[in-house]
Amino acid sequence: MTTATGTTRGTGAVGAARTRLEGLAKVTGEARYSGEVPYAELAHGWIVLSTVARGRVRAIDDGPVLKMPGVLAVLHHGNAPRLKEGFVGSFGPDPVAEILQRDRVPHIGWPVAFVVAETSEQAREAAEALVVEYDTExxxxxxxxxxxxxxxxxxxxxxxxxxxxxxxxxxxxxxxxxxxxxxxxxxxxxxxxxxxxxxxxxxxxxxxxxxxxxxxxxxxxxxxxxxxxxxxxxxxxxxxxxxxxxxxxxxxxxxxxxxxxxxxxxxxxxxxxxxxxxxxxxxxxxxxxxxxxxxxxxxxxxxxxxxxxxxxxxxxxxxxxxxxxxxxxxxxxxxxxxxxxxxxxxxxxxxxxxxxxxxxxxxxxxxxxxxxxxxxxxxxxxxxxxxxxxxxxxxxLPFEDNDLIACFREGARRFGWADRDARPGVRREGRWLIGTGTAAATFPAGAAPSTAAVTAEADDTFTVRINAADVGTGARTALAQVAADALDVPTERVRVRIGDSDLGQAWLSGGSMGTRSWSWAVMAAITELRERLALGADIPPEGITVRSDTTEAIGAQSERERHSYGAQFAEVAVDVSTGEVRVRRMLGIFAAGRIVNPLTARSQLTGGMIWGLSMALHEEAIRDRASGALANGDLAGYHFAANADVPAVEADWIGEPAPDDPVGIKGIGEIGIVGAAAAIANAVWHATGVRHRHLPIRPDRVLGAGAGPEPAAGAVPELRAGGAAEGDTRA
Amino acid sequence: MREFGYQRAEDVAGAVALLGADPEARYLGGGTNLVDLMKTGVERPALLVDVRELPLDGIEVTADGGLRVGATVTNSDLAAHPEVRRRYPALTQAVLAAASGQLRNMATVGGNLLQRTRCGYFTDPARPCNKRVPGSGCAARDGEHHNHAILGASDHCVATHPSDMAVALAAFDAVIAYETVDGPGETPLADFYLPVGDTPHRETALPPGALITGLTLPPAPVAAHSRYRKVRERASYAFAIGSIAAALDVRDGVVREVRLAYGAVASRPWRARAAERALTGGPATATAFAAAADAELAAAEPLSDNGYKVPLLRNLTVALLSELTEATEGAAR
The missing domain is CATH 3.30.365.10 (Aldehyde oxidase/xanthine dehydrogenase, molybdopterin binding domain)
Structure with missing residues (x-):
């Protein structure tokens, strides 16, 4: 294939804000997720997990459980189908996939048995009743x-x-x-x-x-x-x-x-x-x-x-x-x-x-x-x-481009960074100390070989077949936009088929490379399809299909440093007498090449930033040394940011289409979280004068660390005008 | 999840009769805690007696100027009631600081009082826990306990009571009313939650099979000047790591009456009577507030990772009483 100049042509479908093609189906419940697709004669399985952190399964007494209502089978290492020993998966040797093959228990929460029953409830009750004995180590x-x-x-x-x-x-x-x-x-x-x-x-x-x-x-x-x-x-x-x-x-x-x-x-x-x-x-x-x-x-x-x-x-x-x-x-x-x-x-x-x-x-x-x-x-x-x-x-190696400082300059301008007083711990509003911080973001911009097929249908529509995955980010919609743009037709005339291994090999949704890798393959097929259509032949009833494989083109890329960039900014308020930290606003300016769909891209970037906020202040799984289990292994105990923690979060972008990509894409899947926690931690320092080098910046840690130039936690603050005006209004 | 029977009670007597003395039966209110515990296997009832539709959903002003609140009043309705907002604003604030809007719409007053601790060892049936399985040990004392009790705990259990609502109720001397097969009874909230001792599995003074029918708040003019402040690890939808309900009557810089209760520090809402005694009749100053908190917290026995609660509660005491002083003195001028 050739490196097409896809960045300048088209109907403008790329770059237009579009809601998800499957949005209506999702919000009306019509869209079925994997656990919801109905099947006749469906049986339900429930996994039994080890309750010890190391040892061997000595015995599993499945007799009583097999007599329980609805139970169809109990699988364990003694009777489960044999799997390939030394299994090598898509990402290398993967013993984690070798389930129920041996009696060894490598950690707490490892599958030791599997109960199948007529209903999910019966399977669950039987699984919970199954007695598993261990030799612990x-x-x-x-x-x-x-x-x-x-x-x-x-x-x-x-x-x-x-x-x-x-x-x-x-x-x-x-x-x-x-x-x-x-x-x-x-x-x-x-x-x-x-x-x-x-x-x-x-x-x-x-x-x-x-x-x-x-x-x-x-x-x-x-x-x-x-x-x-x-x-x-x-x-x-x-x-x-x-x-x-x-x-x-x-x-x-x-x-x-x-x-x-x-x-x-x-x-x-x-x-x-x-x-x-x-x-x-x-x-x-x-x-x-x-x-x-x-x-x-x-x-x-x-x-x-x-x-x-x-x-x-x-x-x-x-x-x-x-x-x-x-x-x-x-x-x-x-x-x-x-x-x-x-x-x-x-x-x-x-x-x-x-x-x-x-x-x-x-x-x-x-x-x-x-x-x-x-x-x-x-x-x-x-x-x-x-x-x-x-x-x-x-x-x-030379850089494809490097917009890090440009992101900082644009972010600084919009955030009001120039007015910042660099001194820590000197801004107080009521019980809150105020600070701002910034940090860099970068993520590798890669592409992986994929195949695609694009069909010009006899009814003047087009079908794109590529084994992409839409994990909720809007990939299906983005691919329709890329195809419509390249075909120079309205997006409504393009249908996209994804999420089926029968569609063939394609990169998975990972490494921030999904949309780029898939778009490259779609572009390659469309480039050739347009050449064929330009010959003016009639389209037969089965359509004209062109297939592409980007393995060669991606392998032929010159060696360069290819990255997306970003600058994260945050303003926080800290009450050192209670340890509470509130993020007041965040701004992320990113340079990630061409943005296919500004609506879903912004959502993905702000989502990453919010995750970064959550990482800075909330998320922490605590492992209990005595048992090896998590002490907070559920969403009641494992805290992530609630809506009330998420202030005005703004994401925007600068920069040019990526020179080395046919569509100009770099990938935005992950860069939103990068640097966000550091920007917040740096803002907490600026507010209080205290560095927090361990995440999350929990209230007890803020209280324990006190404040730098301000009165330490525990000091008696002066009487002051109180009330709701300065209080936490997001209770 | 064990299969269970379900019956909806028609009236209070029927509910009490349905439950009878069956130790495997449970009353179901909003289900916001019980159903979660059933999913994880902490609770395995054979029968649920649904009491949410019982005619106990009224809030009325008593003849002496207090309030009577039915057991099935939802948390949302309790918080929104104009007489609660006017007479006991800290109660409204406490309820609104709890859970989420959806949960408050389901959760009942009776169920809120009886909710179980969120100690991670209690909620995981695979771990030892004296509250869940008496005699099995307490994994929290030497394990993860940064949000556990600093007051009134024992070697057997260091769990906290999770309710925000109950903290305000403790400050306002609520009295809990219940029904049994032998007739009605009542218990002051101060005696409702039992000391931990070596029986952490015995949590309340309710007789076996008793159904909470409501609670009474005695008249308390001081409560009109009350506030609740909750500190948690995110801005909403989390249990407190420290909270405080306070009511204050100050005239000419002197504390005439004060109510103070702490949350997330003990197996029960912690009425800070030592602090109240230290404050009453004395000056309404930050120094006095801090000294009063110190008097209360002198009994604290922090574990290795929850000592921060002592300064937290001290700071909250000073902050909230200072705010109330400003507000009440300002209103008096």
Whole structure:
């Protein structure tokens, strides 16, 4: 294919704000999610999870349970269908998918049995009645940076585990200003609104799965490999998805057990996870501890940059939350080192969660930059401008483009940054101390090979077939816009078919690469289709279909540093006498290439920023050392931002279409969260004079830290005019 | 989830008779707590007796100027009632600070009083908990307890009572009325919640099978000058980590009457009587407010991770009493 100049042509469909094509179906309930599709003879499964953190299953007494009303089968390691040993999935070896294959219990909340019954309620009651006996072993869930089991992995999902340029010790020693601090982020969970759900059945020799999946092709391939089936005999469909955030693409307990059970009982079987089950079965973001060492000249120019991060993984497999990848292309320094380490513990396996690595990494590094700016007496934006790289600091590669400072300048203008008094702890409104903060955001802009088919129908409409996933972000609508634009027809004449592994290979919804990768394939097919249509032949009844495969084109790209950028701004109010922190407003200015649909793009960006707010102030899964279980593994205990926490949040964008992409897209799926927590933490410092290096910035931590130049917590404040006017009006 | 029977009671006597002495039966009000506990297996009733439609949904002013509130009045209706807003504004504020609008529309006054602790070890049947399974131990004392009790707890249980409403009721000396098969009875709120001791599973003084029918708030002119302030880990829809209901009557800088109750510090709403005694007849100054809070909190026995509640409650006491002083002195001028 050729790199089309899709950025200038078309009907203007790209760039127009459009509501979702399936919006009406969703709000009227007509759209069915995976757990809602009806099937005749449907049976229901319920997963039994281990209640111990380490050991072996000694015995499972399924006799009494099999006599309970409606119970059809009880599966466990002693009788479950055998899976491929040493299974290698789409993202490498994946023992997490090897469910009910052995008696080993690697963590609390591991599936040890599966009960199938006529109704969901019967399955649940039987599952809860099933007696499982364990031989327990001492467990270790205590994550800390200096854990003796810590090691440095060979690689991380986002690139090398370690990068090094220059002599760090020499540059640190020669630096006039030093920052050397440790930051930490807690275990966080992406508990999507729609729980994981799968229905599996055998239909005329084919295995059909209706799953909530960010990538049905990957899911189908993995299930086929796991059950040692011909890939062509497995079909996975996922029409509507209520959020995934990295947790919904793999073979996991819900879909594996549904397939096992339908194979055993010969009827369709559905599995829907509960909220509590999601807290141990779907993956999560590892806690991190990070050390950042920065050495700078008095003018702020970095001589030394060292970002060292530690995360945890399970004893089953290695997942690296690569928090130190964030700064690899962001700031230059004479010596530039980054490293990620992991500690295996008796915990569920962590996984990709929105902006894996970048979200926690940006909190640490962008906090440290703010500390350096304070020490240098520099404006935080000016500090970043003085360290803007001209080529990749680690790779030496040229940039596709780099709009970081432009984002800061535009954000500063709109946020009113120029009027900011840099001194911390000097602005008071009633019981609230007020502060503002900023932080950088960046995320890799990538594309992955995909196939697509576009058909010119005889009725003058067009059908786009691509195995994309619409996880709720509006991908279906965006693809219709891209196709309409490229075809130079109104969007209404384009229908889009997605979410079905039979549509063929396509990248999944992940890595902020979905819309870009799919659009590239759609553009490639349309470019050729238009050439064929230009010949003027009549369209036969079956239409004219052109297929594309972007493998070659993407492989032929020149090596460059390709990233999206952003600048986050936040204003906070802090009551140091109660520890309450309220975010008053947020502004994010992003440069992410061409924005296909401003309506859904803004929603996705502000959604990410709100998640960042939640990360800064609320989200924290607390693991109980004694049991290895979460002490707050439900949505009552695991707090995320409520509406009342979310103030005026504004997202906007600048910049040009990405030069290296046929449509000009860079991807916006994850950058919204990046840097948002740091901007808020920096604003809390500006308000109070106290640095918070551990998230979330909870009231007890604010109270414990007190305030800098202001009266410490516990001091008796003076009598003052009170009342609702200065009180919390969002009770 | 265990299969259960469901019956809707026609009247109070019928409800009490339906429940009888069956230890496996439960009254169902709004279900906003009980149903959650049934889903997780903490509660496994054989029978639910639905009392939400009983004719106990009235709020009326008593002859002496207090209020009588029916047990099935929803939290939303309680908060919105003009006489509650006028006579006991802290009660309205407390109720509105709790849960979400949807939950307040369902939750009843009786059910609110009887809601269970949100201690994560209580709500997870796989963990030890003396409140759920007597004798199984308390996992919170040496586990996650940053939002647990600092007052009135024991080695057996450090859970807090989650209600906001009950904190205001404690400040206003509410009396709980109930019905049993043997006839009606009543208990002051001060005696309603039992001391923790070594029996944390025994939470209230209600006789077995008793149905709460309502509560009475005695007349309290001081309550017209009252406020509730709640601190939580997000701006709404979270339980308190510290809360305070306060009513204050100040004339010429002297405290004539004060009511003070703390939430999220104990297994019950904590009436701060030591602080009230320290304040009454003394100066209405920030220093005096802080000293009174210190007098109350001297009994606090924080665990390793919840010591922040002591300064939090102290600061809240000073802040809220200072606000009330300004407001009442201002109104008097």
């Amino acid at each position: 001492p467990h270790d869930v205590d994550f800390h940076a200096d854990h003796p089991a810590r090691y440095t992995p060979e690689a991380s999902p986002m690139g090398p585990a370690v990068t090094a340029k220059g002599d760090l010790d020499t540059e640190l020693a020669a630096s006039a200003v030093l920052v050397d601090e440790r930051y930490s982020t807690p275990e966080q969970h992406h508990n999507a609104m729609e729980p994981h759900a799968a229905m599996a059945r055998w239909d005329n020799g084919r295995l059909e799965i209706v799953d909530s999946s960010q990538g049905t092709f990957a899911t189908a391939n993995d299930i086929a490999a796991l059950f040692q089936l011909d890939p062509a005999s497995v079909r996975v469909r996922s029409e509507h998805i209520g959020g995934g955030f990295g947790s919904k693409a793999l073979a996991r307990a819900h879909n594996v057990l549904a397939v096992m059970a339908t194979t055993v009982i010969g009827r369709p079987v559905r599995v829907v996870l509960t909220r509590r089950q999601m807290f141990s079965l779907i993956g999560y973001r590892s806690p991190t501890t990070q050390r950042v060492r920065l050495g700078a000249e008095a003018d702020g120019r970095l001589r030394a940059f060292d970002h060292d991060g530690v995360s945890l993984t399970s004893t089953l497999t290695e997942f690296v939350e690569a928090s130190t990848g964030f700064g690899r292309a962001l700031y230059d320094a004479d010596a530039h080192h980054t490293a990620n380490h992991v500690v295996p513990l008796d915990v569920p396996t962590p996984t990709f969660m929105r902006a894996p690595g970048e979200a926690p990494g940006s909190f640490a590094l962008e906090s440290a930059l703010d500390e350096l700016a304070e020490k240098c007496g520099l404006d935080p934006i000016e500090l970043r401008a003085r360290n803007e790289p001209t080529v990749g600091p680690v790779t030496g």
